[in-house]
Amino acid sequence: MPPAIEAEGLVKRFGATTALAGASLSAAEGTVLGVLGPNGAGKTTATRVLATLLAPDEGRAVVGGYDVLAEPHRVRTLIGLTGQYAGVDEALTGVENLVLIARLLGQPRPAARARAAQLLEQFGLTDAGGRAARTYSGGMRRRLDLAASLVGRPRILFLDEPTTGLDPVSRNELWGMVRTLTDDGVTVLLTTQYLEEADQLADDIVVIDRGTVVATGTPDDLKARAGAGVLQMRPIVPEQVPVLTRVVGELAGATPTVEQGTVSVPAGDEALMPAVVRRLDDVGVRLAELTLRRATLDEVFLALTGHRAVTEDTTEDTKEAV
Numbered sequence: 001m002p003p004a005i006e007a008e009g010l011v012k013r014f015g016a017t018t019a020l021a022g023a024s025l026s027a028a029e030g031t032v033l034g035v036l037g038p039n040g041a042g043k044t045t046a047t048r049v050l051a052t053l054l055a056p057d058e059g060r061a062v063v064g065g066y067d068v069l070a071e072p073h074r075v076r077t078l079i080g081l082t083g084q085y086a087g088v089d090e091a092l093t094g095v096e097n098l099v100l101i102a103r104l105l106g107q108p109r110p111a112a113r114a115r116a117a118q119l120l121e122q123f124g125l126t127d128a129g130g131r132a133a134r135t136y137s138g139g140m141r142r143r144l145d146l147a148a149s150l151v152g153r154p155r156i157l158f159l160d161e162p163t164t165g166l167d168p169v170s171r172n173e174l175w176g177m178v179r180t181l182t183d184d185g186v187t188v189l190l191t192t193q194y195l196e197e198a199d200q201l202a203d204d205i206v207v208i209d210r211g212t213v214v215a216t217g218t219p220d221d222l223k224a225r226a227g228a229g230v231l232q233m234r235p236i237v238p239e240q241v242p243v244l245t246r247v248v249g250e251l252a253g254a255t256p257t258v259e260q261g262t263v264s265v266p267a268g269d270e271a272l273m274p275a276v277v278r279r280l281d282d283v284g285v286r287l288a289e290l291t292l293r294r295a296t297l298d299e300v301f302l303a304l305t306g307h308r309a310v311t312e313d314t315t316e317d318t319k320e321a322v
């Protein structure tokens with residue numbers, strides 16, 4: 001079965017800024033592809049190219065079996081898009097927003113109202129359906145926005161950082177809805193800079209940094225690239241953190257991180273833990289905590305790119321939003 005989404009060598013420039021520098025990705029039907037990267041990495045640009053909102057300068061993209069440049073109208077009949085910010089009309093009610101979209105898609109008025117009622121029930125918004133969207137909470141607006149993208153029953157759904165600004169409860173609710181969609185056979189391309197979100201939802205992940213794909217694989221595959229795990233230690237005496245950091249750094253051959261008195265270092269060698277214990281005993285450092293855990297996706301991203309997934313680089317982000 002061919003991929004639901006396939007892109008090869010996508011390049012997109014905005015003046016002197018290259019937002020995409022030869023990015024390639026593929027998503028199998030009925031799965032979630034997580035596109036992971038910091039602000040300005042090229043995630044939104046890639047999404048807009050695949051959704052036919054931007055034309056690439058170079059490269060090729062096929063969505064639902066149709067080339068995005070040669071047959072954009074056919075692509076649009078198959079897809080839904082939820083952007084980073086709620087796109088509903090806040091002056092209209094929930095029902096009116098969904099009916100309007102259904103009518104624009106050519107549905108007869110009775111069918112439009114029936115589809116609106118079905119989606120409001122599915123997303124837990126029936127009681128609020130008669131209220132103006134401006135009275136909705138942030139989580140409710142995002143749910144309405146996602147419902148709006150599903151009015152046309154798309155086979156492929158692009159979710160561009162859909163949980164931006166949501167509280168943990170609303171984020172978890174949206175995650176549950178995404179899982180339900182894939183259970184129904186919908187293919188989802190999810191862009192995010194939340195490592196936990198990609199870990200929770202994605203079947204496969206593409207890591208983008210500065211417009212280039214730097215890694216692909218399942219969440220477990222990518223975690224394995226960071227080594228056997230991460231060794232975490234906290235001394236009983238807080239003043240011994242500098243000594244602990246120095247000893248661990250020497251044995252691991254890497255620079256440890258220190259957060260709130262806990263020292264962490266990649267453990268690429270299973271012999272590291274007993275070696276650390278012996279050396280700390282020699283220098284008189286006693287530990288209150290010693291754990292060996294699997295790497296997080298944040299640590300994988302740091303290992304792959306040299307920086308955290310969330311950056312303060314707004315220049316590229318501004319270009320990406322063009």
